[in-house]
Amino acid sequence: MTGTNAGPVYRFSSCMHILPPSFLDELFRVSAVPGIISFAGGLPDASLFDLQGIRQATEAVFDEHGRAALQYTTTDGYRPLREIIARRYYTRLGLLVSADEIQIVNGSQQALDLMAKILTSPGDSILIERPGYLGAIEAFSFYSPVFSPVPPDDEGPDPDYLANIIRTEDPVFFYGIPNSQNPSGCTWSDMRRREVADILSGTDCLLYEDDAFGELFFDGKPRQPVMKHLPDQVMMSGSFSKVVAPGLRIGWIRAPRPVLAAFNRAKQAADLHSNLFSQMVLTEYMTRNNPDEKIRAMGREYGERCRLMTDLIEDMLPDTVGHTNPVGGMFLMLTLPDSMHSMEIFEKGIQEGVAVMPGVPFYVDDGGCRTIRLNFSASSKEQIEAGMSRLARVFRDMA
Amino acid sequence: MTGTNAGPVYRFSSCMHILPPSFLDELFRVSAVPGIISFAGGLPDASLFDLQGIRQATEAVFDEHGRAALQYTTTDGYRPLREIIARRYYTRLGLLVSADEIQIVNGSQQALDLMAKILTSPGDSILIERPGYLGAIEAFSFYSPVFSPVPPDDEGPDPDYLANIIRTEDPVFFYGIPNSQNPSGCTWSDMRRREVADILSGTDCLLYEDDAFGELFFDGKPRQPVMKHLPDQVMMSGSFSKVVAPGLRIGWIRAPRPVLAAFNRAKQAADLHSNLFSQMVLTEYMTRNNPDEKIRAMGREYGERCRLMTDLIEDMLPDTVGHTNPVGGMFLMLTLPDSMHSMEIFEKGIQEGVAVMPGVPFYVDDGGCRTIRLNFSASSKEQIEAGMSRLARVFRDMA
Known part of the structure; x- marks a missing residue:
């Protein structure tokens, strides 16, 4: 030069x-x-x-699907995996969720990005726990929202504060991690989950319930999600990253259908679909082993x-x-x-x-x-x- | 209800x-x-x-990397794969590209999304060939740009039209597919590639050179990319989807370093990193086989x-x-x-x-x-x- x-x-x-x-x-x-x-x-x-179990699952995918496991697929995700995820909402939590309500993503981080993309215009208010998950703050920030932090008490987000800020800020959604929050490690009480659902009900503020850790309670007992009380107003994400393997980059979002339709469009534009091979490996793994x-x-x-x-x-x-x-x-x-x-x-x-x-x-x-x-x-x-x-x-x- | x-x-x-x-x-x-x-x-x-070759590569990944293939990794991507990609720019095209200039993405579709995300504010002008690739139009549209189509002649984009619209519209980038374009199937002439580089040089309009098909010339002979003439102003994407397997969802973007740094940040917020297992499988596959x-x-x-x-x-x-x-x-x-x-x-x-x-x-x-x-x-x-x-x-x- x-x-x-x-x-x-x-x-x-x-x-x-x-x-x-x-x-x-x-x-x-x-x-x-x-x-x-x-x-x-x-x-x-x-x-x-479970290296051996995952390795056996990849063998099974090659044996059973061959080249089909390496081809393009649909944006929503591999249906047998979505059915497994839906069924686990029932077996673990007693919740009736359909595979049609579920979209596969590249780890739940991608759900953060795409959900903000379809819901947030610059300047819109997003509520987030104080402190809140850094990965969510990073993802949402690209859409230029105004963050309003919601302080907690011992049971979860402060209900009076939450009710008030929904009235004053008109947020598009409230992002929270009721189970073993990142970074605090705190878990919302069952009572507080009902209260949060009651506060949100009748408003246009959605809840983004991030459930990255819901299968990792030390006592092995699941907690009921807020989604149970307010299914039409809650998006709930989950992930195989913490309980099977993060390198496969497979998570999911369950959302009300109008939200999921917009989300699916954003997912298609973002990367067409998630890794099919990994989706099939997880399907085999979750079917053949006793993952629970x-x-x-x-x-x-x-x-x-x-x-x-x-x-x-x-x-x-x-x-x-x-x-x-x-x-x-x-x-x-x-x-x-x-x-x-x-x-x-x-x-x-x-x-x-x-x-x-x-x-x-x-x-x-x-x-x-x-x-x-x-x-x-x-x-x-x-x-x-x-x-x-x-x-x-x-x-x-x-x- | x-x-x-x-x-x-x-x-x-x-x-x-x-x-x-x-x-x-x-x-x-x-x-x-x-x-x-x-x-x-x-x-x-x-x-x-190459089902057998890919299957053998997965075996090798399990043998050599074990659980490390299933863990989280860095956002930029698995370095040995980035080195293979960089080396192929040299062996195929004689271009000196460093692994540090390359970011792994989930198929080149993700590069479309994230590049528009970091470069395009609502109302910004994007130039695109007429006709242009639908997946790019879909991805870019989420960032509310104003599209300006550039008509072609027999050699590629019309040079007078291109020079003029860069002056009048001040576009942030021109998106094109010089090799076997989707949807037209047309390939820019070598002369037109130089002309396009000359026209862009000295302006602030970048070129997004999508090279999804550059390895699929019927005569097996590569064509020199526009990037060769204007490396500081060209982002060039490539993909294993067409030549190895799309289900693995692995592509890449080579970009000038300031652009790549911003892109890396967007990639981290979008999904942390691409599937590590697939990246390792492709690395083994490209190393062990004679893919060319x-x-x-x-x-x-x-x-x-x-x-x-x-x-x-x-x-x-x-x-x-x-x-x-x-x-x-x-x-x-x-x-x-x-x-x-x-x-x-x-x-x-x-x-x-x-x-x-x-x-x-x-x-x-x-x-x-x-x-x-x-x-x-x-x-x-x-x-x-x-x-x-x-x-x-x-x-x-x-x-």
Whole structure:
């Protein structure tokens, strides 16, 4: 290059200019330092994946479907898989759901993107729990909404606050994770689920009920979704990523039919359809194995890791540090005293060889300085013990 | 339901209200009638997929990677696959492309969606060939652009028209398929590729060079992409869907780095990453087999089917019906006399047991009444003969 040609000016869409800076890239880069014990990520434990069962399922797909498994397919998804998903809503939760109400997506992250795409015009209000799931904030942000955070109490989203903000903001939907929320690890009470349904009923505010963790309760017992009380007004997403394998990128959305029709159109434009081979492998896997027992074992294992982590928090961290008490999922949340900042814990943790997730990116307003998310699913018990020792050192040094 | 509760009002985003009606659903439903010979779709011939090679590749992935193939991965994609793609730009085309310039997507359809997402604000101008690829029109439409069609001559996009409309419309990008375009089957001349690069150079209009068919020239010889002349201003997409297997849903985009960085962010928000298992299978497949010979054989076979179809068009259809002369790809285009309408041919064809694709949805202005797209890749030679006989009957009945 001679310098005479400055090259093209790259112009980006208006949404790109108002996106918040991506926190995750920096975090992932820092956390990738060798020797670091990471409680910062959100991975399931790969050692719990049923490799043999999945491998046998791929064999069966080749034997039974041959080249048909490698061809294009319909946008809505492989029907036998949608029927399995629908049937599991009945066997697990007693809910009558039809395969026609279900659309397959590339992990439930894609449902976040496409649902915002069909429902949100720039400037529309979206309600989200405070703190809220970072992946949802990232996906929704591309559609330039105005986020209104809904604070929780011990039972779930504050009902008076929710009722009031629906009246004043006229939001298009409320996004929440009633089961083992990311990042807090909290679960809405049954009573609160009914209250939320009652508050939404009669309004034009939909509920986006993200159920990524509903099969990972430590006690193996399912909780009734809000969808049960308000099926015409609730979109509910689920995923095989946490309970079978995330690398297959298969999740789903169950939605009221007018919403699903628009969603299907957006899915077709976005990538025609999800990976057919993976859909068939999951169909074989869910049919041939006894996945429920394996999934319950996974939940029990995560429960032991969570209890170990909370015990160590109470034993080793200052009394001024609080924590949530998850009954399922993969995360818990620390709360810090006013004298500490989550970013400082993060930075000092890296120096001590332990990565934590500062609360900051989970807040759509100015929050998260006093909260930290810890993941307990991706670390062995030995790693949890070692990592908590390192974290305790960070807190000791700051005291 | 007692009728006292009318249910929620579903509100959709502004882009949903201005989407053109989806033509494809209707077409697919009609074309699915049993016994129909379909030239309307766009499938590769599954019988040409290398089932055994792909199956062996999946075995190798399980043997070598185990559970790691089933875990979450990075957004940019599996690096060994990106290196294979980069290397093939060199071995096939003599172009130096780095794996760092490549992002894996779910088939090149996803690149259409995400590129429009990061580049297009509502009301921005997008240039597209006339006729243009329907899947691109569908994907881009969600971002509410203003389409400006660029008419072709025998060599490719009309250069004077292109230069002028870039001046007057200030488009964010020009979307084109230089190799065996969908729907026309036409290929830009080498000279026109240089001219288009010259016209774009020095402007802020990017080129989106869709290369879905570049490996399917009937003579097996690659053509030099426009990207060669203008790498800083061209995004080029490619796909394994046509040459290995579409059900794996793996394509890629090569873009200038500032564009790729924004694209990566959109990909992460859209679905975190593409299917890791499929990426690893393709990596094994492309490494272990001699895919180039198989791909060339596929191109030769499609060439024979194309020649059969054009011969039958000339033998059996009225002289007033013209056709393009593809040198690659999966489609050709018929041009009709003023007395005929493509929708009428479509409807009468269904009655005769042959499905064709009317040109209408490929035009962003009022066009397509006198053009029909025919697919020759998905039908055997016997099906092409039988289908063309049926189509000839349609034309005879209309004369």
